[in-house]
Amino acid sequence: MAHRRGAAVAELVAAGAMTALAVTWASAGVGAGGHAGATSTLTEPPPVAMPSWEPYRPPGPLGAALDRDDAMPTTAASVHRTRLSAKLDEARHVIVGREALTWTNPARVPVRELYLHLYLNAFKNERTAFLRSRLGDGRGSKMPRDWGYTDLTTVTLVDGAGGVDLRGAIARHSPGDPEDETDLRLELPSEVAPGATIELSLTFESKLPDVVERTGWVGGFHMVAQWFPKVARVRPDGSSNHFAFHRLSEFDADFGDYDVTIDVPDGYVVAATGKRVSERRAGGRFEARYVQQNVHDFAFTAWAGAVEARARVGDVELHLVAPPHHEAVLERTRASVAAGLACYGRRFGRYPYETLAVVHPPRDAEEAGGMEYPTLITTGGASLAFDAVRFVEALTVHELGHQWFYGLLATDEHHEPFLDEGLNSWAEQGCLREIGGDASALGLPGLSVSVDAMHRLGALSGGRDDAIARGSADFATASHYGRLVYSRTAALLSSLAGAYGDDVVERAIGRYARGHRFGHPDARHLLAALDEVGGPALAEAAKIGLFERGWIDLAIVDVGTAPRRSPHGVFDREGGRETVKTTDATGEHDAWVVVARRGTLELPVDIELGFVDGTRRRVRWSGRGPWVRMSQTAASPLAWAVVDPDHRIALDERLDNNARRLAAAPAPLRALERLTHLGATAALFALP
Amino acid sequence: MNARAWLSRSGSGLGLLFGYAWLAGLVPALPLALWLGGVVGQWPGGERTLAEPGGVMLLEVLRSSTRELAVTARAWPAWLALVSLAAIVPQGALIAQLASRERASLLDAVARSVRCAPPLLAVSAAHLLARVVAAAVFAFFAASATVMARSRLGELAVVAAVAALGGLGACALRLVADAAAARVLAADRRAGPALLDALDRCSWRAFAQVVAAAALGVVTWALALYLAHVVGSETGAQALVGAALRLLSLGALVVARAIQLTVAARVAV
Incomplete structure (x- = not known):
């Protein structure tokens, strides 16, 4: 049902549903102050889908065995193997890339089309869906000074006969949006049967914008994210979860195995998703190869003049990168990651990867900070890094938490952002409490403020203007998105824990996190876990809080x-x-x-x-x-x-x-x- | 001059300064007290609820008073400038009493202060401006300094050093401004020459005395406030004791300020 709802919303967006719901009228001479011939547009959001209970009960209980780590999945169903090579032209801020994609149809039905997300095209001109949706406040609200885009130069279906050129089979624009090029349909020459595999070879050039949101360059700092053509996730019914890249939206993709070779000028510090398996220096260039299984994205930073530190926390090797003179911040970051890995691991299943890279962007690239990718997070802040203000800890622990709520539980960030940002905002409270107690946000003599209290403030400041469980593109403002998706979800789950018991909610979400590890759960899976552990009253309260603006x-x-x-x-x-x-x-x-x-x-x-x-x-x-x-x-x-x-x-x-x-x-x-x-x-x- | 003689000479001026500070403080305090009372007044712990771990009630007060606090915050700089400048009368009266060779009545001291208002205003404005500029420059360097710290201990050391330097700088500015005000009142100097005189006459010893008085005042103030917090406000008796302790904390600050003015008067005369 949630899949159908997701698909429906995706199709509505693709077909320009927001404009379908828009009412345009000519207000010629309407009352005082009306301007003859002026045109106004009223845009209302689509209704929030209300889950009826029974269809939202997924087959079979998760079971008490998932209160421990032994029974949780250890690997993902790998949908693709992606080999990438990326050469950074540091003068033009361009990635010259090659992608060899081996894709297996995960659906129950044959598939005839794939959708490719070229997210960097969001920064190509001011008519893209992303830049049209600048909503006045928050991250991503400024216009790039240096445009960004991805040019696909070749798309070839590899077969025994030397390959089929598919450049003519790829759409030029996002469906229903002739001004956007972040979501392109690729028509395959023939159906791909369930479980069958195809190979695609792509070459591309990705021009990074100056740092706008999450990605881009500033000086010698390059945050290279959403930089290669990514296949949209294919659902079991054969539909693709594709969408034009909206400013408030994040991502959704299938799990796969990445093998990426990064080529940068010698002297650049490189930190990336996965484990560095080889490196070499030649001709003034530095080349490093990274490999990682069971992830659904790949990002890296290439940074001239950064300082780096390495540390080991249990089985995990940390690679910390920051601007010069940030040694104290790096130490606080390391300590936060160490505490967070232990805390999240205990509550939601152990961290399964061998590495974690933490990038602290420079001061003038803050918009690249506070972001998560598989086995790589970016943090930020702390030019005034007083111990009393625990911004470094809060941001680090939040982004680390996304390794679970986004990374291992690969939920649909576009249509159900509360499942990653909201659940993670709730989860971070517990881990930050372990670090800072009641002073998890601020600790001064005689005055302490917790992150829980901050989330309550955000949740209630946003009021009940809208439901939490909206798609990211359907929120009225960035502020509503932040307050409802992050803070109100956190405050709702805290309230449920306060009412029904911390251990009950902890166990329910722990069971949900372990049971759906390496999967793509949706809201019904969360509600079912709450129902299974805490009973129908708890699940009903969660449903009212998430979908019905409960207060x-x-x-x-x-x-x-x-x-x-x-x-x-x-x-x-x-x-x-x-x-x-x-x-x-x-x-x-x-x-x-x-x-x-x-x-x-x-x-x-x-x-x-x-x-x-x-x-x-x-x-x-x-x-x-x-x-x-x-x-x-x-x-x-x-x-x-x-x-x-x-x-x-x-x-x-x-x-x-x-x-x-x-x-x-x-x-x-x-x-x-x-x-x-x-x-x-x-x-x-x-x-x- | 022993403490009794000092009090006998300047007690009335001290009382005037205390009263002025208290009344000036009430202007922003009154609406805040009303808003606070509306939120925490019915909680068993009263105002102590605001300091409870986690800060839920503190943020609740901020949330429910956002509009009022914004209005107060917007008015704050104007209020600050106004009370600083208007303070030349009570402060001038106290300095006049302290700098005069003979015992001066409060009425005479106030009259003298009013007569010298233009140069005193100029000195006060120069002091205010110097504080604002110094604070801005200082904040800029302080922000950079904390990034340079290489460890948590180092960061704490930097923060402590920054706070100490800031406090010392404020004391130095204050000594010069007070001594200049004393020159205006005692020697009928204009603002510019009075400031130059003050710069000439200030000594390290006087500076140390001013710093010591500030430290004493702040410590006593904090201690009295802490005791008031411990006493609580559940019953009428507790509320009365708490109120008395808080007034005492303000008294400690006024006395410390008067000691600083005494030092300045000695320097100037």
């Missing part, structure tokens, strides 16, 4: 306390009617609190009562109904009540209504205390 606000709406007395009034007893006029205090006190749950998410939550004598009581509420009344009898009057005292429900929209004090300091004194607090601080600046 929650917990509030204390009434609270009170009174001494318990023997009852008085008129009582009809066996001996006759008795009027009791005076009452006696029992020495006990009644306390009551009414908690309301607003919103569509029903999550179990704690309610805590504090009494004047210092005692506390905590009660669990299922969170099912719209409100609950809790009554208690205690030896002391009630002093305060708090719902969700430990901030376990990160998505709780307001915290000012979560608590109510009864026996607190009188309001004027509290106001005085606050005024002295802030006034004394502000007065600091008033002292000349």
